Amino acid sequence: QSALTQPRSVSGSPGQSVTIFCTGTSSDVGGYNYVSWYQQLPGKAPKLMIYDVTQRHSGVPDRFSGSKSGNTASLVISGLRAEDEADYYCCSYAGSDYVFGTGTKVTVL
Amino acid sequence: EMQLVESGGGLVEPGGSLRLSCEASGFSFTNAWLSWARQAPGKGLEWIGHIRSWADGGTLYYTESVEGRFTISRDDSKRTLYLHMNSLEIEDTAIYYCSTMGSASFNSWGQGTLVTVSS
Numbered sequence: 001q002s003a004l005t006q007p008r009s010v011s012g013s014p015g016q017s018v019t020i021f022c023t024g025t026s027s028d029v030g031g032y033n034y035v036s037w038y039q040q041l042p043g044k045a046p047k048l049m050i051y052d053v054t055q056r057h058s059g060v061p062d063r064f065s066g067s068k069s070g071n072t073a074s075l076v077i078s079g080l081r082a083e084d085e086a087d088y089y090c091c092s093y094a095g096s097d098y099v100f101g102t103g104t105k106v107t108v109l
Numbered sequence: 110e111m112q113l114v115e116s117g118g119g120l121v122e123p124g125g126s127l128r129l130s131c132e133a134s135g136f137s138f139t140n141a142w143l144s145w146a147r148q149a150p151g152k153g154l155e156w157i158g159h160i161r162s163w164a165d166g167g168t169l170y171y172t173e174s175v176e177g178r179f180t181i182s183r184d185d186s187k188r189t190l191y192l193h194m195n196s197l198e199i200e201d202t203a204i205y206y207c208s209t210m211g212s213a214s215f216n217s218w219g220q221g222t223l224v225t226v227s228s
């Protein structure tokens with residue numbers, strides 16, 4: 001399984017919205033509604049943000065939303081805040097195994 | 110509070126072995142599906158494998174790059190998940206994380222333990 005493709009970086013000013021795309025294939029992203037998203041702050045463990053494409057994990061602000069179209073999943077962060085600056089990874093179920101994305105660094109300008 | 114604490118990392122020579130442990134608290138360990146993932150220095154996340162609960166068959170799954178070298182096991186009486194690693198390669202150098210699993214996702218993560226494979 002090859003890693004899912006994410007942009008290396010995205011940036012936005014406080015209050016703006018940013019979108020992170022995660023592109024896979026029909027064997028992973030496109031084949032199952034099992035895409036999840038993780039936030040990783042510097043030096044910390046990953047933290048689940050979104051599961052089952054659109055479901056926010058407990059305690060995650062509604063500024064974070066997920067969606068999917070075909071082989072591409074998306075994470076939107078609305079109302080960007082300084083504390084959102086982190087690395088973000090998508091992950092997809094791929095029929096008995098899991099594949100992560102390449103990761104995207106979100107910078108708050 | 111759900112908590113996972115990994116231990117057992119360290120420096121090992123290529124070809125060597127190591128056993129990582131993940132001690133859990135704050136949730137029903139017996140019913141939990143559990144997973145290992147890793148992150149090489151400055152790189153992205155990689156799923157290693159997972160184990161179902163015994164009630165769900167205790168089935169094991171591994172990523173291709175570790176199959177035959179790594180073994181996941183669990184001891185529900187000790188609330189501990191294990192990762193047995195053999196024939197270690199330099200490319201196995203990474204922080205290793207354990208996590209609980211939810212709906213095709215990795216819900217709660219430990220802080221990680223660093224494994225360095227070097228001569």
